[in-house]
Amino acid sequence: MAAAAAMRTADRASAISYSALPALSTRVVVRGKGNNIIGQRPLLKRAIIARASQQTGRTEACQLFAAPSALGTFAAALTPYVAVLASALVAASPAAATLAPGEILQLQETLTVIWETADSGFVDPIDRLAWDQARQDASEQLEHAHKKEEGYSIMQTMLSTLGDPFTRLLAPSQSRIFQADTTGQVIHIGMQAQKADTEAGPFVRVAFVLTGSPAHKAGLHVGDIVTAINGRQAAGISSEELNRLLRRDVQLLVKQSRPNSPMATRSLYLQARPVEVYPIVYALLPGEEMGAPVGYMAIQSFGTNTGQDAAAALHSLHAQGASAYVIDLRGNSGGLVSAGLEVSGQLLHKDDVFVHVSHRDGYEGPMPVEEEGFLAGSPLAVLVNSGTASTSEMLAATLHVNAHAPLIGEHSYGKGRTQRIMNMKDGATLLVSTSLVTTPAFGRIDKVGLEPDKICRSGVDLPDALKSEPLEEEKLAGDLQADPCVRMAVHALADAPPLTDRL
Template identity: 30%
Template sequence: MVPLSYAPPLPPPQSRPNPSPSHKPKPQPCVLLFPAALRTAAAAAAISFSLLAGNAAAVAPVEQPPEICRGQDDGREVEVKAEAVTNEQLVEEAWEVVNEGFLPDAGSRPWSPELWMQRKQDILQGSIKSRSRAHDIITKMLASLGDPYTRFLSSSDFSKMSKYDMTGIGLNLREIPDDNGSLRLVVLGLILDGPAHSAGVRQGDELMSVNGIDVRGKSAFDVSSMLQGPKETFVTIKVKHGNCGPVESMKVQRQMAARTPIFYRLEKRDNENSSVGYIHIKEFNAVAKKDLVSALKRLQNSGASYFVLDLRDNLGGLVQAGIEIAKLFLNKGDTVIYTTGRDRQVQNTIVADSGPLVTTPVMVLVNNRTASASEIVASALHDNCKAVLVGERTFGKGLIQSVFELHDGSGIVVTVGKYVTPNHKDINGDGIEPDYRRLPDLNEARDYLMRCQSKKLN
């Protein structure tokens, strides 16, 4: 993983000057200290999403730009050349990501820290002569886990992950509680040479405002939406460098704009006097929630009596986007999903924190290509008696992946967690059975949901 540190390396021990009244060592810059469980993730841009694609091919290494370090005493920028990573170090880097966060239950083969350590020792017994050979070793090492979703990404395939960029400026935010329990938004990772990185944002910086709006206490997802905007437009952000460094305001040009995955229309069904708002969600990306809210409001204002949410052939996307969309339909306190993983950050019970935007009946269309984040939405609405499911059994992907950038610009996808539905059903490999094969009429769907709610109360 590519570290983006503030502290310039100290000289070798034998060359360090002895402290004296006339020659005092410079104070070290303050840095953000992450808990041990987060150190691996903190050194990479980790994005939770769903993947069904195959393995990627290896490519030649990419030369990395020099890192920018800031001294605490005068704020001047000092360039420090990033040390070239060896082939052996690259393999060990990928090994360490798995060692820190891989979910053992995800693989079809036995996994333990001891077995994984032995694997590293066997691999690194000899020298690795080329970068392409290192990539091949990483590919085979990950394949040995028996998890179809944990895999290697070439640098070209890793660059395509920018479609999952939550902000449009190439950074990933993490909510970190301060000493008072309030949330601070800290830069967990960046896309190297992306807009934010080029503007001077670094890992560990705290994001303080967006276009003059204080974002302290807001969720990472909501602030990511605030950062989004049309391609090549500018957003003004204020960041505090490091844990106690200077505050800097900067204009960042958006270079990555997510396309809307929301398509909607108002329809009339045969033998019904009411209108239905039909909404097709192609995938869950950074703008899905914002555009869905707009679609729901426009359809409601146009007279929609109920909604059909089409998740067929939606293979997923950003897990957090799916969670936030599910919350739009749930009552405050309703469970969205239960997640679990080796990292405590993945162990969570996620509930809706406000009331629903929509209270009318919802029918969710699903098929055998409805997967991951789509299944989160479908199960959350179904188990909380907010929607009936119509169509075919879903794909059955209850695992959560994160993407990690390696030091040479390539990356790996690693399964780090799993989830179960609000009714405590593990859908992985099994999927969700629909309530109807064909679309019911409004009265039938309404009766089904009333029976569901009555059963839930009892």
């Protein structure tokens, strides 16, 4: 009887046009053996959609619906008659309502991997009830995703219930930027723009163009005036936002003046792509107060090449007679912890503690410096600011504790946790915070940051890393001497007591 009723229900559904339906719903009522269960049935829905696609050759998704006047109650016995109902659903559903069944299944598999990885390794205590509910909600919402990007957003919403902004899912487009950053590249259009104020008002000019970059190929030159970016007046955009906009596809309105040519205004659409950067900027500074030069090294990112590039820079400065060193970590948001450990191996003693590591289950132990630094024992000073984060804070802290290097600048960001990185099959990247780190003196970094010994706020732009080779040292040294924080660091080195008095 129940099966016959289900068949009649499906037959009635097949005779109803889509426009005649008073409502659409994915709610299914299932009755059987005394139970009255009302809820979503994603597996049944996926089976119906797959069968419909197989029969018709159509790959667009089909909505499982129950029209109050037509489908009423689905009996549990409906499943054997999926094929009958499927043909009605294909005719009644709007085109391309959701992703194809195979795409939804792939997203569901990604969701499972993400949930299990975070569940087993996330460093903070988990609210089990909220976390389990977040998974259930995400799974149900994925059944109705219209685009893959929507699916990634649903999974990110699930991760956000953990309360950690650093545990996140990067969609394939975002993953591309992340992968470039960790391999010594940036996604960029290949130009730097600089704001300037004149009597005629503020304006933005092109300050640097990287050879072979999208900007270079489009014919941009240093001195060109940028009047609009993505339809907005360029002069009204802050310097920080300006730098961010140049790291993605962008529409520029540019005024150009060339020899023997009148001023021309061009509209350019530039697509960002990976460009090589030089993560280390260094120069020899005069050190009259110390009786010997001071080596300056800025580390602007911690990628796969940072350790070897830093070693080359420090060896060059040492060969030129540097007797003390300023390590500039301002604006460095971090990167690979292993790269920070490599740099410490040039400056500290073997087995000095880089950081202490803890997981959800408790303290794991110290992470030691793995090499004897050829500059171990040299006087050091470290520059930090609010943009100094993660691996940069770890390096600053270990130099402060182990080498007694004064911290000069502003309070650091406060990210003292590391992430496990997983590359997903679909091109996305998952980052899960799996450990907390503290300073060699067990000082907290996460959500606290590092307090400078001497406060200094510099309005001078940091050296530019968007270069294919090191900057000219002589010009850089002159620019650095105009930086009050660099000058303060040099003075701090000159005033420091002999190393034997500090040990």
